Every structure is written in structure tokens, then in C-alpha cells.
Amino acid sequence: MKKEFGIFLLLAVLCAVTAAINPKFISAVNLTNIANLIGLFGIFSIGLGLVIITGGIDLSVGSMFALSGVLLSLALTSWHWPWPVAAAAAILVPMLLGWCHGWLISRLKIQPFIITLCGLLVYRGLARFIAQDNTMGFGSAEGFETLRDITKGKLFGLPMPFVILLVIAAIMWFVLHRSVFGRYLLAVGRNEEATRFSGINTRRVIATSYVIAGLLTGISGILLAFYTNSISPSNHGNFYELYGIAAAVLGGCSLRGGEGSIIGILIGTALLQVLQNLVNLLGIPSSLNFAVMGAVVFIGVLADHLVQLRSAQRAVRI
Amino acid sequence: MSAAPLLEVRGISKRFPGVIALDNVALEISEGEVVALVGENGAGKSTLMKILGGVYQPDGGEILVGGQPAKIHNVTDAMRLGIAFIHQELNVLGNLDVAANVFLGREPVMTPFKLIDRKKIHADTEPYLKRLGLNVSSSTRVDQLSIAQQQMVEIAKALSLNARLIIMDEPTSSLTLSETERLLELVRELSKQGVSVIYISHRLGEIQSCADRVIVLRDGKNAGALAKEEIFHDRLVSMMVGREIKNFYTQSTAAKTPGYFKVRNARSIRFPDQAVSFDAARGEILGFAGLVGAGRSELAKAIVGLDPSGSSDLNLGEEKISIRHPRDAIERGIYLVPENRRTEGLVVQMSVRENVTLPSLKNFTRLGWIQRKRERKTVEEQIVSLRIKTPTTEAAVMNLSGGNQQKIVLGKWLAMNPKVMILDEPTRGIDVGAKAEIYRLMRELAERNTVILMISSDMEEILHVSDRVAVMHEGEISGILDRADCTEENIMQLAVGKKISAAKAPFSS
Ligand SMILES: Nc1ncnc2c1ncn2[C@@H]1O[C@H](COP(=O)(O)OP(=O)(O)OP(=O)(O)O)[C@@H](O)[C@H]1O
Ligand SMILES: [Mg+2]
Numbered sequence: 001m002k003k004e005f006g007i008f009l010l011l012a013v014l015c016a017v018t019a020a021i022n023p024k025f026i027s028a029v030n031l032t033n034i035a036n037l038i039g040l041f042g043i044f045s046i047g048l049g050l051v052i053i054t055g056g057i058d059l060s061v062g063s064m065f066a067l068s069g070v071l072l073s074l075a076l077t078s079w080h081w082p083w084p085v086a087a088a089a090a091i092l093v094p095m096l097l098g099w100c101h102g103w104l105i106s107r108l109k110i111q112p113f114i115i116t117l118c119g120l121l122v123y124r125g126l127a128r129f130i131a132q133d134n135t136m137g138f139g140s141a142e143g144f145e146t147l148r149d150i151t152k153g154k155l156f157g158l159p160m161p162f163v164i165l166l167v168i169a170a171i172m173w174f175v176l177h178r179s180v181f182g183r184y185l186l187a188v189g190r191n192e193e194a195t196r197f198s199g200i201n202t203r204r205v206i207a208t209s210y211v212i213a214g215l216l217t218g219i220s221g222i223l224l225a226f227y228t229n230s231i232s233p234s235n236h237g238n239f240y241e242l243y244g245i246a247a248a249v250l251g252g253c254s255l256r257g258g259e260g261s262i263i264g265i266l267i268g269t270a271l272l273q274v275l276q277n278l279v280n281l282l283g284i285p286s287s288l289n290f291a292v293m294g295a296v297v298f299i300g301v302l303a304d305h306l307v308q309l310r311s312a313q314r315a316v317r318i
Numbered sequence: 319m320s321a322a323p324l325l326e327v328r329g330i331s332k333r334f335p336g337v338i339a340l341d342n343v344a345l346e347i348s349e350g351e352v353v354a355l356v357g358e359n360g361a362g363k364s365t366l367m368k369i370l371g372g373v374y375q376p377d378g379g380e381i382l383v384g385g386q387p388a389k390i391h392n393v394t395d396a397m398r399l400g401i402a403f404i405h406q407e408l409n410v411l412g413n414l415d416v417a418a419n420v421f422l423g424r425e426p427v428m429t430p431f432k433l434i435d436r437k438k439i440h441a442d443t444e445p446y447l448k449r450l451g452l453n454v455s456s457s458t459r460v461d462q463l464s465i466a467q468q469q470m471v472e473i474a475k476a477l478s479l480n481a482r483l484i485i486m487d488e489p490t491s492s493l494t495l496s497e498t499e500r501l502l503e504l505v506r507e508l509s510k511q512g513v514s515v516i517y518i519s520h521r522l523g524e525i526q527s528c529a530d531r532v533i534v535l536r537d538g539k540n541a542g543a544l545a546k547e548e549i550f551h552d553r554l555v556s557m558m559v560g561r562e563i564k565n566f567y568t569q570s571t572a573a574k575t576p577g578y579f580k581v582r583n584a585r586s587i588r589f590p591d592q593a594v595s596f597d598a599a600r601g602e603i604l605g606f607a608g609l610v611g612a613g614r615s616e617l618a619k620a621i622v623g624l625d626p627s628g629s630s631d632l633n634l635g636e637e638k639i640s641i642r643h644p645r646d647a648i649e650r651g652i653y654l655v656p657e658n659r660r661t662e663g664l665v666v667q668m669s670v671r672e673n674v675t676l677p678s679l680k681n682f683t684r685l686g687w688i689q690r691k692r693e694r695k696t697v698e699e700q701i702v703s704l705r706i707k708t709p710t711t712e713a714a715v716m717n718l719s720g721g722n723q724q725k726i727v728l729g730k731w732l733a734m735n736p737k738v739m740i741l742d743e744p745t746r747g748i749d750v751g752a753k754a755e756i757y758r759l760m761r762e763l764a765e766r767n768t769v770i771l772m773i774s775s776d777m778e779e780i781l782h783v784s785d786r787v788a789v790m791h792e793g794e795i796s797g798i799l800d801r802a803d804c805t806e807e808n809i810m811q812l813a814v815g816k817k818i819s820a821a822k823a824p825f826s827s
Contacts, residue, residue, distance in 0.1 A: 183422075197371075198475075
């Protein structure tokens with residue numbers, strides 16, 4: 001909890017500073033927009049966070065967005081599938097790919113970095129091939145207005161992606177912090193062998209984490225496709241896995257595995273989105289966008305590291 | 319007597335690339351029996367136990383449980399048959415709390431969502447901690463515990479399985495005197511309750527005190543068994559190593575220079591308010607005894623500058639030296655061989671050769687190129703002199719038995735030429751034959767005028783190897799005993815902080 005508090009403080013300070021400099025920050029329109037983006041990014045970041053907690057990584061998220069986005073557009077506009085079927089397919093494809101990753105990683109012991117790097121290349125290529133490098137869209141959403149309206153709609157004044165994120169986060173909080181499976185995730189991430197010696201099927205635990213990541217990527221993918229409304233297969237979702245990794249790490253996940261929390265990932269995601277917004281609102285050249293983000297992630301991680309060193313020393317003293 | 323033994327294994331064989339770890343091995347154990355399994359490092363003890371625990375599959379042979387053939391394909395199978403296994407290496411998870419570790423894989427859940435019943439898991443854990451005399455809360459994160467306490471958590475976990483057979487692979491190697499006593503008592507209790515125990519240890523004293531029977535392995539084969547009345551030190555040793563070991567403990571003959579190494583006001587991060595001072599003589603082995611948490615390792619770290627907030631004033635001969643950083647200590651010829659050698663002393667993925675020469679690689683180079691031949695020759699000499707059991711110099715250290723890994727690290731340090739050598743638990747997990755070799759090397763170093771400080775929790779070692787013994791209690795030296803006054807009784811008294819008349823002051827000013 002202490003760990004999340006530090007980054008929460010950073011978030012609060014950033015918000016306060018931005019609001020002070022540019023009051024537009026707290027306008028309803030801007031806040032709704034930020035909430036929408038936090039929803040979009042938060043959902044798949046949670047999935048990535050789980051994978052990171054097992055000591056793995058998933059670099060293929062962005063390419064999966066492109067692939068599932070292209071397929072979704074085709075299914076709805078060209079093949080005229082009923083929208084529930086198309087949406088289910090757009091979720092199932094990433095889940096299936098996640099399952100493949102998990103299987104290869106846990107059975108054949110290939111490093112997650114390599115498997116998902118291959119995924120990053122392959123899915124992007126497939127997406128471009130299927131779309132023949134054409135930008136895809138949803139036109140006037142004829143026949144699937146319901147789906148579009150759900151993704152762009154509001155509930156209690158909150159944008160739908162944000163509401164979905166809250167629901168998913170609540171569920172995943174119980175899964176990670178209260179359920180047996182969540183405990184095994186943490187255990188596997190710290191020491192797979194020791195966990196296996198306790199009679200736990202560690203392969204299944206690891207593979208499942210990739211399937212869940214796929215599921216959440218699929219859900220995010222649909223929301224993202226309707227958010228951008230046009231999917232250019234060569235750059236749709238580019239770098240998004242890195243936002244997810246950055247959010248998870250800022251939120252206290254360790255790339256070595258075994259550490260992390262849902263609340264932390266949420267705050268990490270929010271921090272990144274607020275930063276983006278800040279760059280826009282404060283008139284910082286948008287070319288500096290990545291540099292600002294990189295610097296903040298660095299500062300966040302460094303500060304956390306120093307705090308931990310301190311408390312470790314204090315712990316020994318007692 | 320008529321009933322089938324609880325567990326029987328026959329003709330078990332297991333080979334690894336380049337090694338036959340087990341060759342036609344048999345073992346049986348009845349209900350409530352305590353069988354000690356002994357043998358040199360690499361004899362195959364852990365491998366045999368891992369087969370019983372479902373970690374490895376045997377290449378041949380059969381396992382009978384209660385007279386019925388049993389197949390143990392994985393850890394779960396073993397647990398189902400009532401076999402609990404405390405591994406030689408610690409297998410606790412530092413990122414979880416004590417209760418989560420004890421019940422890992424068997425968490426009590428609340429329906430319908432399989433959420434962990436947190437009240438129950440903690441309530442269920444407490445009695446086991448009490449029974450072991452482990453004075454920590456079940457909600458403490460395990461990485462906050464000392465190594466000894468972590469080991470006790472592992473033992474609690476095995477107890478909580480309510481197993482019929484508990485395998486303990488060197489459970490006491492990281493425990494100190496009082497905890498070892500507690501564990502031995504526990505083993506006796508368990509056996510009274512009808513639980514069988516297979517107990518692996520290199521400390522023969524422990525075996526004499528708890529075993530009903532000893533089974534000896536040598537080079538992966540059965541080398542004999544001894545009944546309780548036949549368990550004698552010499553007999554065990556010669557069965558294990560296949561030869562007599564003479565002069566197990568070599569006595570000091572060299573003249574000593576008292577007060578050569580003076581430590582004054584050493585403060586460690588753990589006991590910042592205790593200033594420790596003592597003198598050690600050139601040419602002597604000064605043993606450091608004490609209970610867990612007495613601050614011995616911390617003192618050592620403060621002396622060599624490994625403790626950033628520690629401090630001490632040192633005098634080496636006439637020279638006053640100040641140490642801010644471990645580098646300063648190494649430059650002055652003051653070395654510490656740390657306690658946690660597996661993590662602090664080895665690159666386990668690398669080969670035996672690469673590990674042995676890592677700190678001294680410069681000696682094997684010409685113009686920056688490594689002279690492989692010379693390097694290999696030195697390593698081969700080390701392997702012979704320490705009796706390291708490895709198929710070749712190129713085997714990955716990871717695949718050696720626990721004790722052989724220790725020997726490699728130790729050999730690496732002993733080959734250097736120190737003025738002061740601090741050894742923290744030098745023979746943890748090392749077999750008797752190699753122990754004799756290490757004691758000989760230590761003695762040789764001392765004769766060559768090195769000051770040796772030996773921190774040890776092995777009572778026999780403290781009693782027989784040291785020239786004098788410093789006993790620590792809660793961060794202080796509670797007294798120093800001359801060789802003539804070194805008795806278990808005296809050491810235990812000082813270790814719990816009692817005053818005794820035989821104890822000398824740690825230094826003369
Ligand atoms: N996974 C493995 N791969 C290759 N060789 C192995 C492996 N595990 C064990 N060995 C070899 O098998 C032999 C027996 O090892 P084992 O660990 O059973 O010895 P041990 O009797 O437990 O020794 P110690 O007292 O040092 O713990 C050793 O020669 C070791 O190098
Ligand atoms: Mg062993």
C-alpha cells in the first residue's frame with residue numbers, strides 16, 4: 001500500500017500543477033476525455049501487469065490491436081456478421097494467441113520476450129496483409145449501431161471504457177489479491193521451482209496469465225477500434241504494449257516478477273494519461289511527448305527504489 | 319514387525335549426463351522410525367530423496383508404499399502418499415507472508431469464488447509456529463525473516479501436511495545451536511507419534527542423537543547400514559568415505575602473536591548501540607559461537623566494510639587501518655567468505671572452471687588472453703585436493719550437489735593469501751571428508767601467520783577447530799574461552815548471556 005501511495009502522490013501533484021497552470025484541465029470535457037483514455041489503456045495494462053507479475057512480458061499487445069481491429073472491421077462491414085459474434089471473435093482471437101504464447105512459454109520454456117517479440121512482428125504483418133495496407137473503418141455503423149453506442153456511450157456520466165475498467169479492475173483485484181490463483185501468480189513470479197515443489201501446476205498458472213492478458217487486450221481492442229474509428233494497420237496500436245509496461249512498472253510491478261498490485265497499475269495508467277494531457281495543455285511541443293513520459297517513468301522508478309533502500313535499512317535497525 | 323514397512327525402495331537407479339547418481343539403491347523405513355541418510359557430497363542422497371518427492375523420475379527400480387507399488391510422477395503424487403519434503407535449498411517465497419508459505423498449494427478457500435479464507439489460514443498457521451518455537455507473526459513477509467527463521471517456516475510447512483513420512487535434507491545447515499536442539503526434539507516427538515523421518519545431515523553428532531538407524535550411500539550405491547547401537551563417529555566416517563581419516567582435527571603447533579589483530583568499537587547496523595572489541599592472535603583460529611541473531615555475521619560485515627552504516631577501528635600489527643569499503647579490506651588482505659555462498663559466491667550457470675578462477679583470472683592471462691591450459695590445470699588440482707565431485711571441469715555448477723558447490727567457493731577463497739580471513743559458516747553442508755580437508759587448509763593458513771576468525775554454528779566444529787572461542791550474545795561478546803575451558807556447557811551458558819568464571823575478557827587494553 002505504501003508503494004502505491006508514493007505514485008499516487010505524484011499523480012495528485014501533477015494534476016494540481018496542471019490545473020493551476022491551465023484551468024482547462026478540470027473542465028468536464030477534458031476530464032471525460034482523460035477518463036475515456038484511462039479506461040482504454042487501463043484494461044490491457046492490467047493484463048500486462050499480471051503477466052509481468054509471473055516474471056513474463058508481452059510485447060505483442062499493440063500488434064494484436066491492429067490484427068483484431070482489422071478483423072473486427074472486416075467482420076462488421078464486409079462480412080456483415082451479427083455484432084455480438086464479431087465482438088466475441090475480436091476477443092477470442094487475442095485470447096487464443098495469448099494461449100499460444102502461454103503454452104510455448106510454459107511448456108517449451110522459450111523466453112516470453114522472444115515469443116511475444118515474434119508475435120509483435122507476425123501479427124502486425126498479418127494485419128497489414130489482411131487489410132492490404134488499407135485503412136479500415138466502420139462507416140456509418142449500419143447494423144451494429146448498438147456496439148458502437150455501447151463503446152462510445154456513458155453510464156452515470158462516465159465514459160463506457162472507464163466504467164468497464166472499473167468493473168474489470170474490481171474483479172481482477174479479487175483475483176490477484178484474494179484468490180488462490182492470484183497467490184499462485186505471485187508465487188510463480190518469485191520462484192517457479194519452489195512453487196512447483198509445493199504441488200502447484202505452475203505451467204497452467206503461467207499459461208493462464210497470458211490468456212487473461214489476451215482477453216483484456218481483446219476487450220481494449222474493440223474499445224480502441226471504435227475510439228479511433230479508423231484502423232490503419234501499419235500503426236494502429238503501435239507502442240501500446242510499452243504504455244502498459246510503463247504503467248505496470250510505475251505502479252510497483254517488478255519485471256523480475258512476484259510483485260505488483262491492481263491499484264498500482266491503475267494509478268500508473270492514470271499518471272501516463274495525465275502526462276499526455278499535460279503535454280497538450282501546457283503547450284509543450286508534442287515532439288517532446290515521449291521524452292516527458294520517459295523522464296517521469298524514470299523518476300518514479302528511481303524514487304521508489306530509493307525509498308525501498310531506505311526502508312530496508314530501517315527494517316534491519318529494528 | 320510383520321506389517322510391511324511404510325516405504326521401501328528397491329533397485330533405484332538414476333543417471334544424469336556424465337554421472338551415475340544412483341546405482342541400484344535400496345532403502346526401507348518403518349512407521350515411526352528415524353532413518354539417517356549419510357554420505358559424501360555428491361553421493362546421491364538428495365537425488366534419491368527427490369525421486370521419493372516426485373521431483374525426478376528414476377531410470378529403474380520400484381517404490382513400495384505400505385507394501386503396494388507406487389508411482390510418484392510429480393510432487394502432488396508424493397504429497398498424496400503422505401510424503402513431505404524439506405529441500406536442501408530454501409524454497410520459501412520471500413514476497414508472501416508466513417501463512418501463505420506454510421499453506422502454499424493447500425490454501426483454505428471460501429466458496430463460491432475460491433477466495434482465500436484469510437482468517438482461517440492465519441489461525442491454522444499459528445499452532446505450527448508455536449510448536450516450533452518460532453516467534454514471528456504469521457502475517458510477516460518471509461523476506462523479513464532471517465535464514466534460520468525461513469528454514470523453520472519450511473519445517474512448519476512440512477508439519478502442516480500431516481505427512482506419514484517427512485524427508486529432511488540437511489534441515490539444520492542454516493540453524494543455530496538452540497534451534498537445532500528444538501528440531502531434534504521435534505524429530506523425536508514425531509517419531510513417537512508414528513511419523514517416520516528420513517534425516518540427512520553431515521553433522522554426525524545430530525545423527526547419533528536422533529537416528530534409529532543409519533543408511534550410508536557412497537558414489538550412488540548402498541555402502542551399508544548401522545543400527546542405533548553401532549553408530550560411532552569413526553565407523554560412520556570410514557563407511558562414508560571408504561577410508562580412515564586420521565587427524566580429523568589438527569592441533570595448532572605454531573607460536574602465536576597475541577593482540578596482532580585488534581578490533582575496537584565495531585558497530586553494526588543491527589546493534590548500533592553495542593561497541594564490540596576483541597583481540598585476535600596471529601596464527602590462531604578464533605571461533606565465534608552464539609545463538610541466531612547474536613550478531614556474528616553482522617560484526618563480520620562491519621569489520622570488512624560491507625555494512626555502510628557500521629564502523630570499527632582496526633589495528634593490524636602496529637598499523638592502524640581504516641576501512642570504508644570492502645575494497646579497502648581486500649587491499650589490506652582482510653577477506654570475508656560470506657555465509658550465503660550460493661547467492662553471494664557463485665555464478666551457478668557457469669562452469670566449475672570459470673567459477674574457480676573468476677576472482678583470480680588475471681593470474682591466468684597473457685596480454686589479456688586467458689591461458690586455458692594453465693587455468694584448467696589449476697582447477698583440476700583444486701578438484702582433487704578438495705575432492706570436488708564433478709564429471710569434468712566444464713560441468714555447470716548448477717548441476718553439482720549442494721556440498722560440492724560449497725567446496726568450490728571455499729576453495730576459491732582459501733587459495734588467496736590473506737592476512738585476516740573471516741569465514742562465516744565455512745563447512746555448512748560439507749561432508750566429513752572434505753571438512754577434514756578444509757580444517758587442514760585453515761590450519762595451514764594459520765600456521766602461515768594468518769589470523770582466522772571462524773563463525774560457526776556447528777558445536778563440534780567450534781569445540782575442536784578453534785584455538786579460542788568468542789561467544790556472542792545480543793550483539794556483545796559475552797566472554798572468550800581458552801581451549802582448555804571450551805565445553806559445550808560453557809559455550810551455551812555464555813550464549814544465553816550468563817556470566818561464568820572461566821570466561822576471559824575479549825581484549826586487554
Ligand atoms: N540435475 C542434475 N544434472 C546433472 N547432474 C546432477 C543433477 N543433480 C544431481 N547431479 C549429480 O548427481 C550426483 C548426486 O548428487 P546429489 O545432489 O544427490 O548429492 P548429495 O548426496 O545430496 O550431496 P550433498 O551432500 O552435497 O548434498 C552428483 O554427482 C551431482 O553432480
Ligand atoms: Mg544433497
